[in-house]
Amino acid sequence: MNFQHTEDRRMLADTLDRFIAAEYGFETRDALSRSETGFSPELWRRFAELGAVGALFAEADGGFGGAAFDISVVFECLGRGLVVEPFLGALMAGRAISLAGSDAQKARLAQLVDGSAVAAFAHGEPGTHYEPSRVVTRAARAGDGWVLSGAKAVVPHGEHADFFVVSARTSGGIDDEAGISLFIVPREAKGLTLRGYPLVDGGRGAELAFTDTQIGADALLGAEGRGFATLEAALGAGVLALCAEATGAMEIAQRDTLEYLRTRKQFGVPIGSFQALQHRMADVALEIEQARSAVINAAAALDAPRLTRGRAVSAAKYTIGRVGALVATEAVQLHGGIGMTWELPLAHYAKRLVMIDHQLGDEDHHLARYIALSKQ
Incomplete structure (x- = not known):
């Protein structure tokens, strides 16, 4: 291929x-x-x-x-x-x-x-630990529309989004795949409150609270109670995007570290000439290529049947989580004390790599998911 x-x-x-x-x-x-x-x-x-x-x-x-x-x-x-x-x-x-x-x-x-609107995907909730089918927020019919009750956590750009795609349960238990519905909710919806705050790796997120939030009948996205497949597809695309973003960040972290090793001198020679540091950078380079291959595999499988897609996406996210932490750690350590300073771009790349692991499922979650999907 x-x-x-x-x-x-x-x-x-x-x-x-x-x-x-x-x-x-x-x-x-x-x-x-x-x-x-x-x-x-x-x-x-x-x-x-x-x-x-x-x-x-x-x-x-x-x-x-x-x-x-x-x-x-x-x-x-x-x-x-x-x-x-x-x-x-x-x-x-x-x-x-x-x-x-x-x-x-x-x-x-x-x-x-055309960039005239900002959208946010509001699915994660407090205490769900990344499980895609665990939805506590509920939606009930009310006259010609719907009423939402519940909360969504750490929604990137939620504070300034023009509208949200929100997951809510219209039937079933809180862990059931069946019974999940998706809704398009405008930011001006009555009963929706937003609390914004800065994110640790830059940018802003928001907590969303739905207190008898009223939305119209046309807010329902797809068929009632059958939104899980759409939800899973959107999450899969999001995970692929995060994995690709991480490979780009790793590339710059590696580049900047190599440049530092070539220019920083100790005992009158560049520290990059020390064999021990060369071995560490060689390991980093190999791991980055492994991560890149996992992302390519996930991209090739994104439109495949559910199990194939799920395994490939989770394998990529697990690999990115593991390799991203390694790259961040090695880059900071090889820079020495300067690697931790806020003024150096590297520190921001390292922080972003660590935080990508916690978006849409961390390393542990996707390893468990990959194992579970492989048994099906």
């Missing part, structure tokens, strides 16, 4: 890399990540103009890509630049709408593709 990217994907990657290098330097990224919004709406629109958002969606949805390798190309570039704009929410919410939405609901995708 040929895993070389198409010319269009290579051109997109080159365009994104050049734009990020010119307009999204570390100082800019650092200021944006600590700002009140946690990202730049203007830069979000400019990324959209470049086609970075449109590459995440199929032509039928107003984009020009939408394939798994399109996702991985875009997010690898974002990882190299530590981009904090709301790409992940657009991808996951947009994929759910694309898979299950009505024509009227799919009209929202155009707002994502």
Whole structure:
């Protein structure tokens, strides 16, 4: 199988890399990540103009890509630049709408593709420990619409999202796959409250509380109680995106560490000439290639049947979690004390790699999931 990217994907990657290098330097990224919004709406629109958002969606949805390798190309570039704009929410919410939405609901995708709207995917809840089918938030019919009650935790960009794709239980027990429904909830919905806060690796997240939140009948995304397949597909795309982002971040961490080893001198020679440090960097290089191969495998399986996709995605996320921690640790240690300083970009790459492990299921969760899926 040929895993070389198409010319269009290579051109997109080159365009994104050049734009990020010119307009999204570390100082800019650092200021944006600590700002009140946690990202730049203007830069979000400019990324959209470049086609970075449109590459995440199929032509039928107003984009020009939408394939798994399109996702991985875009997010690898974002990882190299530590981009904090709301790409992940657009991808996951947009994929759910694309898979299950009505024509009227799919009209929202155009707002994502052109950068005029921000979407957030609100699924995780306090105490669920990443289990995709564990949904406590409930939705009940009320007249011509629905009423939501519950809470969602650590929703990236939730504080400034224009709308949310929210999972809620309309029937069944809290761990049942059957009975989960998805809803499109506007930020102005009555009874929805948001509490925003900065995230440890940059940007902002939010807690969502639904207190008898009233939404219309047209908010239901797909069939009532049958949203789990759509939910799982959106989560799979999100995990692939995070894994690709991590490979981009690892690449820069490795590059910067090699440069430091070539320039930092001790005993009159570059410390990179010490054999022990060369061995450590060789191990890092091998592990990064292993992680990259796992991401390629996950991308190739994203549109496969559920079990094949699930195993490949979980294998990639497990590998990324393990290798990301190794790369972060080795890069910081080989830089010495300077590796921990906030002013050095490397510290931010290391922190992002560690936090990616905790998004959409950590290393332990995906190892257990891979084992469980392999027995089916």
